[in-house]
Amino acid sequence: MSPSFTFAALAVLLVFGLILYFIFRPKRLPPLPAFLPEWRELLLQYVNFYQNLSAADRKKFEARMQAFLQQVTLTGIETEITEKDRAFIAASAIIPTFGFPRWNQYPKLEQVLLYKTHFRWGDFATEGKDRRVAGMVGGGFLNGKLLLSRPSLHRGFKVEGPDNTGIHEFAHLLDKADGDTDGIPDYFLKNDYLIPWVEMIRKESLAIARGDSEIDSYALTNQAEFFAVAAEYFFNQPYKLNRDHPELFSLLERVFQQDMNEDGKIG
Structure with missing residues (x-):
């Protein structure tokens, strides 16, 4: 391999490395x-x-x-x-x-x-x-x-x-x-609670469809919308959600890792 070829190859690698740096460097x-x-x-x-x-x-x-x-x-x-x-x-x-x-x-x-x-x-x-x-x-x-x-x-x-x-x-x-964006927050929820969460979506959705729940019917659009609507309720009226939907409230405490009823525990 000639010295000129080696130099050219190194130059190409250097240019390629600089391009990658400027593309992926953290923004200031x-x-x-x-x-x-x-x-x-x-x-x-x-x-x-x-x-x-x-x-x-x-x-x-x-x-x-x-x-x-x-x-x-x-x-x-x-x-x-x-x-x-x-x-x-x-x-x-x-x-x-x-x-x-x-x-x-x-x-x-x-x-x-x-x-x-x-x-x-x-x-x-x-x-x-x-x-x-x-x-x-x-x-x-x-x-x-x-x-x-x-x-x-x-x-x-x-x-x-x-x-x-x-x-x-x-x-x-x-x-x-x-x-x-599927309404299954498995990035934050431990595996032990994923099946209960999916079952909770099913149960609460049936109640909404029957008219037996005050949760906004927009939650029935899909699982992603159920999660987002439930999150609104959880943070805007936590005590009311805890009173009317304690199981859903408890799971959302685990999802968001926040003690919203101030009972000293999460979930």
Whole structure:
């Protein structure tokens, strides 16, 4: 093998290595945003989950909000992002993951797109008829993005009830952590509880279909939607869910690793 051939081969390897480095190198993050007093005021006024935390856990929650806002870009579609939007989006992201101290980044989530109103499926229009979409996890050319409508995001925190679009969509991202958005959170749930979880979906779905459950009928769409709807209920009205659906509540405590009825145990 001639020296010139060896040199050329090494040069090719070097160039190839540099290309791989620039493709896969970790992106440089912006500075960690300061936690604004306005965010804390909004959390204390509207976010029950935050209000029920101890002082130490509130500090952890705030720090994780800062990390989320450092890692994920928020973009307004036909609108400007307000501090209330920023606080509500970050809170929606942190609430479902608060029980996972070493897991604070949603896989491949790069951007949250906030629409001024509901948008239409397909062309994402914010004007005209059939604008029914309140939020969705992006796929295809929208991969790495999560889409939310501002009215639905705000309603989840400002109106009393089990519904919360922000938590719903971030629950879908958690569901997707194992590679499949299928309503089976096996990335977080021990194998011993996977069969009981599937059976719980079957049993609760039958009750919803009979009209014997107040859980939103949207949960019947598929297993993924059941998981996301149940997550909304679990975090927005945990005591009511525990009272009316104790088995479902107990399994969700195990999924999210959070003691939501403050009985000193999970599940």
